[in-house]
Amino acid sequence: MAEKTRVELEGVPETLLWNLYNRAVEARRADALLRDPLAVELVDGIDYPFERFGEQMSQWHALRVLCFDREVRRFLRARPGGTVVGLGEGLETQFWRVDDGRVRWLTVDLPETVEVRRRLLPDDPPRRRTLAGSALDFAWMDEVDAAEGVLISTQGLLMYLRPAEVESLIAACAERFRGGTLLLDAVPHGLAERSRRGDLAKGAAYQAPPWHWSLDPGEHEKIKAFSPHIAGVRDLRLPRGRGALAIAPWAHLIPLIRKLRMPIVEVRFAG
Template identity: 65%
Template structure:
């Protein structure tokens, strides 16, 4: 990473590089004049500050879809914070997400956990601001991050998010991670997104990338269809509730998004956003 004319060169590869794809899509929607689904001035600012050939992601045709996904995830985090003011969000694989600024209620504590090369980029562009906003260089699969959640934080006040992460993990590892969170954070929550099986199969066959072929997503390992969300409960006997969230309404054809889980044909193309609650004695997370 180097700074040139105040623009910061970001060189990432493989899965970490995908954070720039998501960032670009958010910024493109947030830049839209007139009606837009997302306000995210920080994403716009980041794209303008980063020296990276964003054009290789092709036209941001996915921007609206990403915005609907983000609106759905943000709304669930806001619901959590409304129920647990001053709660702690642990954002696994957060990349350059700017969700903290979109949902901040002035009290939330935020721990961003990502791979070392990504955290280096995040700390440069979005410096930590402890005690409310911290980042940790640690794989989500290295459960030592759990020890960093905070002294005396009650586990029912913890929401773990994994946005754009679990599709890169084999199914057993993804479900093992959810189960480990259920063990460690009784009364807590887990929020994640999952890609449909057909899309994962197309990615694995090498058939998914930007329209002009200049960017190809890394291999996705795990997918599940929107109809399968209840199966997530099998990951741990401590899971007491699994909800598949409804998308908000978008523009044009995306006006159908709130019904997309019901429409045959669309259903198999639709990503799932899943909110999980853990039962058990919600004592301290320490």
């Protein structure tokens, strides 16, 4: 059997393994909603105690991923040869799920994460490149080829940043990438407060780092206020899941759970 790759990450970078595991758990199912053979291959090849994450969140995670994939595919149909920037991409395998043979892909992540990503998912320039650095150091913007349009994806990143950092990042993107789009997901305020109090996953084998930035569903004005270059903000719906998550696309219509949803939002920048 091939030797497994040892991955040692802590704090926020370690959360990328949680997301990777969730995708692999879902993709292994006979009735999988998400096809992600590369995520399965990565989990099988990494030496890490993945079981500590549990499997409770895997279907929900897969629905979030499917929602982001749908928007990336929509962008690529509208802007063939456009650039997708994955901020805080971790070991996301989205490129391999959505590649249309023309997309240009830039991953930006912290140096310790990029060291792991480059080992496991080596770059393939000019179409697929990885940059080591914080998304908050806007030097990455100089590396973006914006000629055919830009989509910035921040899946699973912004909740780990401070509110002022999120605001300055989105404002800088809106200023720099006119006519572009940014996708984000967030945790609602109540859940973020519980995470900061250490009330979530009590007694579980894995405790995620606290969530600092939060957003309730429908708080579009808050995002619009970040920059005059924001032309529109739209909630994206999860696709339909199994069992209790069969209602996921319509959760916004159900009073008791409407406010508990984790919003996924498209932010459009003015041209």
